Amino acid sequence: QKEVEQNSGPLSVPEGAIASLNCTYSDRGSQSFFWYRQYSGKSPELIMSIYSNGDKEDGRFTAQLNKASQYVSLLIRDSQPSDSATYLCAVSKGGGGADGLTFGKGTHLIIQP
Amino acid sequence: GAVVSQHPSWVICKSGTSVKIECRSLDFQATTMFWYRQFPKQSLMLMATSNEGSKATYEQGVEKDKFLINHASLTLSTLTVTSAHPEDSSFYICSAAGPQGNTEAFFGQGTRLTVV
Numbered sequence: 189q190k191e192v193e194q195n196s197g198p199l200s201v202p203e204g205a206i207a208s209l210n211c212t213y214s215d216r217g218s219q220s221f222f223w224y225r226q227y228s229g230k231s232p233e234l235i236m237s238i239y240s241n242g243d244k245e246d247g248r249f250t251a252q253l254n255k256a257s258q259y260v261s262l263l264i265r266d267s268q269p270s271d272s273a274t275y276l277c278a279v280s281k282g283g284g285g286a287d288g289l290t291f292g293k294g295t296h297l298i299i300q301p
Numbered sequence: 302g303a304v305v306s307q308h309p310s311w312v313i314c315k316s317g318t319s320v321k322i323e324c325r326s327l328d329f330q331a332t333t334m335f336w337y338r339q340f341p342k343q344s345l346m347l348m349a350t351s352n353e354g355s356k357a358t359y360e361q362g363v364e365k366d367k368f369l370i371n372h373a374s375l376t377l378s379t380l381t382v383t384s385a386h387p388e389d390s391s392f393y394i395c396s397a398a399g400p401q402g403n404t405e406a407f408f409g410q411g412t413r414l415t416v417v
Contacts, residue, residue, distance in 0.1 A: 222405075229392075229413070231394050231408045231409060231411040232345065232394075232408050233408075234407070276344065287350075288335045288337075288347040288350055288360075289345075289396075290347070291346075292344060293344040
């Protein structure tokens with residue numbers, strides 16, 4: 189059974205610090221990896237996608253992928269109160285649009301002003 | 302980015318009635334759309350894959366006769382919850398592959414269904 193595991197938190201980080209979010213997955217056939225941000229009562233919003241081992245940076249966000257360890261992470265630099273949300277890790281065997289996504293339960297992140 | 306619109310945003314219905322939720326790709330064609338369900342404090346769970354012009358593919362444990370999916374055009378998929386019961390109350394979200402190919406999925410705003 190495909191599983192994506194995340195620490196549910198809450199993870200509390202001071203404003204301006206680096207928030208580190210982690211995710212592990214069980215299906216070695218997974219090829220696409222995504223981080224979504226979800227505010228309460230809202231639909232997920234894509235933050236980052238990563239497809240190959242290593243780091244991918246986009247503004248304040250850095251995604252890291254290690255397929256050998258089946259591990260994905262998201263770093264948020266210079267954390268802002270507006271970053272407070274639930275962060276969902278999702279994986280897919282194909283592209284995120286070609287195949288459905290398997291989501292983790294999410295990590296609730298709180299940025300303390 | 303690609304826009305996926307879902308309607309209605311919320312709906313309250315009586316137990317035993319049916320509810321239809323629409324998912325539209327506004328500025329692109331989507332041959333494949335996905336339907337997810339999210340219970341409170343839980344993650345999104347894939348219910349089914351909707352393919353234009355063919356039958357939907359349902360995930361294990363999802364009743365296809367209860368959750369009817371129709372993907373009649375390249376811009377519209379509908380999910381009908383038939384004979385709804387209170388345990389069907391949930392947040393239903395659709396997604397579609399973006400116009401640049403199948404690398405990313407774009408989500409609709411979701412539909413909050415409450416069955417009373």
